[in-house]
Amino acid sequence: MRILGLDFGSKTVGVAVSDSLGWTAQGLEIIRRQSPGKLRQTLARIEQIIAEYQVEKIVLGFPKNMNNTEGDRCEKTKEFKEMLERRTGLEVVLWDERLTTVAADRTMMESGIRREHRKEYVDEIAAIFILQGYLDYLSMHNKTQEENE
Template sequence: MRIMGLDFGSKTVGVAVSDSLLITAQGLEIIRREKEDKLRRTLARIEELILEYEVEEIVLGLPKNMNATEGVRVELTEEFREKLERRTGLPVVMWDERLTTVAADKAMIEAGIRRERRKDYVDKIAAALILQGYLDRRSHGQTEKED
C-alpha cells in the first residue's frame, strides 16, 4: 500500500507518493494543465500513477488562508477532491497545506537551486511536504483532518 500526495494549483498539480512502509514521501512529478477548468488529462495521469504505484489513499493539500479562512481556492480544491473520489474510488483526505510552498522554496534555496529553475520543482516538493506531514501525523495515530 502507498499513499499519494497532491498539491492542486491553478496550472499545475504536484504529485508525491509514499514508500510502501508509509514512512517517507518522495516527489514524483508535476502535471501541467493548459486551462484551469480542464481536468480530464490531469485525472487520467493521476489514475495511471495510482495503478503504477498501487496507491490506496490520496492526501490533497487544502489551501487555507494564513488566518485559517477558506477562499475560492479551497472551493476549487473541494470540487477537485469530489472528482478524484468519483473517478478513482479512493478516499481523499484534505490536509492543511499552509506554508508548504514557502518551505519548498526555502529547501531549494538551501540546496542551491537557481531562482529560474525553482518553478520546475516547487509543486512536486510541496506535494511531498503535504504527504510527509500526513504520514508523520498518521504514524503518531492521528489521521483526522488537520485544522
C-alpha cells in the same frame, strides 16, 4: 499501503507518493495543464499513477488562508476532491498545506537551486511536504494509540 500526495494548483498538480511502508514521501512529477478548467487529462494521469503504484489513499493539499479561513482556492480544491473520489473510488483526505510552498522554496534555496529554476520544482516539493506531514501525523497517531493500550 501507498498513499498519493497532491498539491493542486490552477495550472499544475505536484505529485508525491509514499514508500510501501508509509514512512517517507518521494516526489514523482508535476502534471501541467493548458487551461485551469481542463482536468480530464490530469485526472487520467493521476489514475495511471494510482494503478502503477497501487495507491490506496490520496492526500490533497488544502490551501486555507493564514487566518484559517477558506477562500476561492479551497472551493476549487473541494471540487477537485469530489472528482478524484468519483473517478478513483479512493478516500481523499484534505490536508492543511499552509506554508508548504514557502518551505519548498526555502529547501530549494538552501539546496542551491537557482531562483529561475525553482518554479520548475516547487509544486512537486510542496506535494512531498504535504504527504510527509500526513505520514508523520499517522505515525504519531499510531504511536499514541499503542501507548494508550
